[in-house]
Amino acid sequence: MSKSFESLSDKLRSLGVQTGLEKKLARPEKRLGIEDVVSGIFKNTSCGPVFCSELSTENTYTHGKVAFQAEPIHHELIHWADSSLSSSSLDLESILFLDTETTGLSGGTGTIPFMIGVGRFTGDIFTTYQIFLRNPGEERAQLELLYQFFRDIKSIATYNGKAFDAPILKTRFILNGLPSPFDGLAHFDLLPLSRRLWKRRLENRTLKDIETEILGFQRSQMEVPGWEVPLLYFDYLRTGDPTPMTGVFYHNAVDVQSLAALFLYINRMLTRLDTDREIPPVDILSLAIQYESTGQIDRAISLYERLLEIELSEKHNTELRLRYARIMKRNGDFSKATTILTSDEGGMDTQRIIQLAKVLEHQQQDIICALEWTELALSRLEKSNQVDTSILLHRQKMDLLKRRDRLKSKLGKMDD
Incomplete structure (x- = not known):
């Protein structure tokens, strides 16, 4: 019996089959967590732990061509954010710079900010914190931790935050039955101001365009485009593989730093x-x-x-x-x-000539000069007609013809 068993074992072994104690179970591979690919720690809240990454600049850090150095906030910049504020009520350390990465760009109750990036100055040091949802069930813990970052904060700074980030976060606080930290805060939304300041220089004025063309900052190869961010997060939820999220953490951290750099740049322009x-x-x-x-x-x-x-x-x-x-x-x-x-x-150009003709006719009562400038404007428009047949040009021409007829009529009455 023993010999026959050994013979059978030998035959099985010769076929590559492991038997009995020889069979070794393969150890399951350790699954990577977000903490294995991104530097950070789990912070405890009353709602459980939540992952938070922390990144601090050196005191000589320069973002593109913008040095991160503490300075007083110009009173005009404060006035443009909130006309009710006094220039002495805010300083750089009381501003929280905020940017979110969300599951969609449409807003509404179905949009979840799975990563909330905030940054603030302490002297010349700028620290960025990124609160990350490993799964939607951690949202209350995420919001509770975010609330803690608003201590001693008097204002937030965002890029399109009045229309997007702040409303979404306020909605999440309400849906989770938590008090909102945004009440009573001033809000520097740098998107509308940037559009006004650089619309004559830049065709596109996204934060990435501003940081490249105005701040002189270039992102590294770790950068992922904004449209891809939600897709990467959904892949992470589906597969559990956190590796691609490193690019999302980089994208968000640079957004927060660029926001702070843009604030400093505008402030120094004014100063x-x-x-x-x-x-x-x-x-x-x-x-x-x-x-x-x-x-x-x-x-x-x-x-x-x-x-x-x-x-x-x-x-x-x-x-x-x-x-x-x-x-x-x-x-x-x-x-x-x-x-x-x-x-x-x-x-x-033609527009200045038209304005001059109006001043000469109505305010200075110089009918002869007004007629001369009107004739010149008509001559310019006649040349423009050869390449531009727009409705606006046609209206300008009709207005000038009426003006010329009126001026000639006034001249006729003067001669009488």
């Missing part, structure tokens, strides 16, 4: 506006228009005066002179308005 000759003239024009649009007319006038002595493109020079002349017209200084419109006659 050094009268002394820094390196600020592009077109950016000064945008700032002047921002001052005008917020009712700070005297400041806008001083910048418009300065820009009259600086070379601008024909398009921007026209915009400058039309805006400045319009202010002078409202102030009743029609002579100054005329001077602004004509001081570089060789570079005048």
